[in-house]
Amino acid sequence: MYRLTSKLVIYRNFGEDSILLALADICARFAAGDYKKEELVTDIYAQINRLLSLATKYGFDRNLWQNYLAFLLAMNENPFTMVSEKVGANEGTVNAFAKNDFQIFKQLFDYDFTKLEEKLEINCFSVILDYKAVVKSEQIYNKSVSEKVQLLSRQINAAEAPEEIYRIVTDFYRDYGVGKFGLNKAFRVAHDQEYGLLAPITTTGDMQLEDLIGYELQKQKLIENTEAFVSGRKANNVLLFGDAGTGKSTSIKAILNRYYSRGLRMIEVYKHQFQDLSAIISEIKNRNYRFIIYMDDLSFEEFEIEYKYLKAVIEGGLETKPENILIYATSNRRHLIRETWSDRSDMSDDELHRSDTMQEKLSLVARFGVTIGYYKPSQKEYFAIVDALAKRYPEITLSQEELHLEANRWEMNHGGISGRTAQQFVNYLAGRGGAE
Secondary structure (H helix, E strand, O other), X not given: OHHXXXXXXXXXXXXXXXXXXXXXXXXXXXXXXXXOHHHHHHHHHHHHHHHHHHHHHHOOOEOHHHHHHHHHHHHOOOXXXXXHHHHOOOOOOHHHHHHHXXXXXXXXXXXXXXXXXXXXXXXXXXXXXXXXXXXXXXHHOOHHHHHXXXXXXXXXXXXXXXXXXXXXXXXXXXXXXXXHHHHOOEEEEEEEOOOEEEEEEOOOOOOXXXXXXXXXXXXXXXXXXXXXXXXXXXXXXXXXXXXXXXXXXXXXXXXXXXXXXXXXXXXXXXXXXXXXXXXXXHHHOOOOOEEEEEEOOOOEOOOOOHHHHHXXXXXXXXXXXXXXXXXXXXEXXXXXXXXXXXXXXXXXXXXXXXXXXXXXXXXXXXXXXXXXXXXXXXXXXXXXXXXXXXXXOOOOOOOXXXXXXXXXXXXXXXXXXXXXXXHHHHXXXXXXXXXX
């Protein structure tokens, strides 16, 4: 195995502590006879443990060794994979090195651990080559990465010639991308040791725009802007404002699910992380994806000045915002910033022209080319939302009259009329088996 990994050209930067290189070193020591049995077995078990941890994290099954190798190919960001991410297979001298590396990976896929197991009297490799994982909720593993990597693993395993593997892998890069941005939908600012500045959010939910009852005009405006964005046309930053619980955040999450397959990715940034915005943009501006920087429940108090940093990033800095980045924000405040009566007068104890300050604050909203209002539904609209949601649960058998009566009681005790209140009420009924 060591002889194989040492001949890799393009795919070399896996890190000195990678499972592959650690196992290659173990196999080299075994082949040279330079080992103590107990120590070598301990080292093998340590790498098997790491492999099992990776399999649990990503929900891998069956041949964990091959899944791991496919994972390396899917996550390795190098000049070849980054170009393939944009155009798929491409002509160039580098292809000779790529095909050489793919041939080596095919040999690693088929590597025979039998002699090692027999000599050391272990069977851990046989187990991981035919592993039956415990069925687990997708909430505890990264389903988005799992499905793609296991598909790539099966395709490479079935391939025979290096040219076939080359096509399979470059098609994979073209269709899904490479690395964390290619295989994940959403990210958060983490400064993580494993992922760096941006770490994947592995459970984003499967909500669709159709799940949000009503607000058809609002959803259509959001779709039109996002469609233009992912199609490479001009699009605007978007502010969704209005009453709490009306579906602003749900709409944006559903937009991500609708356009993920077309290269849309989302990065969640909170107000206290605005200092990282420049670094975020630098990391994603040259990638072959469309990124929405998502700011949920955005608002500023009088004493907060973070809005100035946001203004500079959106529009006004020396470096223009890249075309593959937009900002979508939600807020309960129409102008994002709390206004006071003193804001509306030039008469102030601490500032001669306070209305100028107010205009500076309000100019932040002008940086959003599209503003969409989500307002509290009327009682009739509230009942329509309840009716539509209740139909999704066969166990809810109340008559419409009874349903509306109970929904009315519920909203009076749970924050008033909103889509969120309707969903909470229906969840309550469904959880009780449909009867009040």
